[in-house]
Amino acid sequence: xxxxxxxxxxxxxxxxxxxxxxxxxxxxxxxxxxxxxxxxxxxxxxxxxxxxxxxxxxxxxxxxxxxxxxxxxxxxxxxxxxxxxxxxxxxxxxxxxxxxxxxxxxxxxxxxxxxxxxxxxxxxxxxxxxxxxxxxxxxxxxxxxxxxxxxxxxxxxxxxxxxxxxxxxxxxxxxxxxxxxx
Numbered sequence: 001x002x003x004x005x006x007x008x009x010x011x012x013x014x015x016x017x018x019x020x021x022x023x024x025x026x027x028x029x030x031x032x033x034x035x036x037x038x039x040x041x042x043x044x045x046x047x048x049x050x051x052x053x054x055x056x057x058x059x060x061x062x063x064x065x066x067x068x069x070x071x072x073x074x075x076x077x078x079x080x081x082x083x084x085x086x087x088x089x090x091x092x093x094x095x096x097x098x099x100x101x102x103x104x105x106x107x108x109x110x111x112x113x114x115x116x117x118x119x120x121x122x123x124x125x126x127x128x129x130x131x132x133x134x135x136x137x138x139x140x141x142x143x144x145x146x147x148x149x150x151x152x153x154x155x156x157x158x159x160x161x162x163x164x165x166x167x168x169x170x171x172x173x174x175x176x177x178x179x180x181x182x
Contacts, residue, residue, distance in 0.1 A: 083141060100133075103135045106138050111154055115156070122177045129181040
């Protein structure tokens with residue numbers, strides 16, 4: 001053979017399997033190219049195919065069990081929701097024990113886009129505090145903007161205990177938003 005064979009090691013979960021032999025200056029590193037490569041050719045420390053499959057199956061089972069445990073222990077509820085056209089804000093406010101940050105915004109508003117980045121940055125902290133952020137597009141929900149007397153954008157409000165607890169117009173910092181949900 002004029003072209004050397006290639007030695008391919010597939011690393012998966014810390015184990016390697018030998019796929020083909022390799023010529024190095026005319027010498028064979030692992031057996032001959034005519035015979036299939038086995039773990040016995042690689043030396044005593046190399047795990048057998050059966051060992052690899054068993055350990056892989058155990059790793060997959062453990063990952064599935066860990067994932068199931070995490071999912072059961074805490075349901076993944078989004079912490080940031082954009083109120084869609086026709087959606088009812090009351091469904092997020094009524095009967096809820098958690099605090100809700102209301103973000104009144106418009107797509108054409110530059111500061112609103114900056115505020116959106118801040119809200120995404122604090123989303124994890126809001127989720128940890130079992131709170132919620134509801135983004136309300138004033139162009140789609142003009143009735144809500146009127147109800148809450150929104151005259152400038154962005155306007156953020158903290159709702160809890162069936163009333164508005166805080167209100168801020170203009171860009172609001174992450175530290176203020178985090179303090180609202182503590």
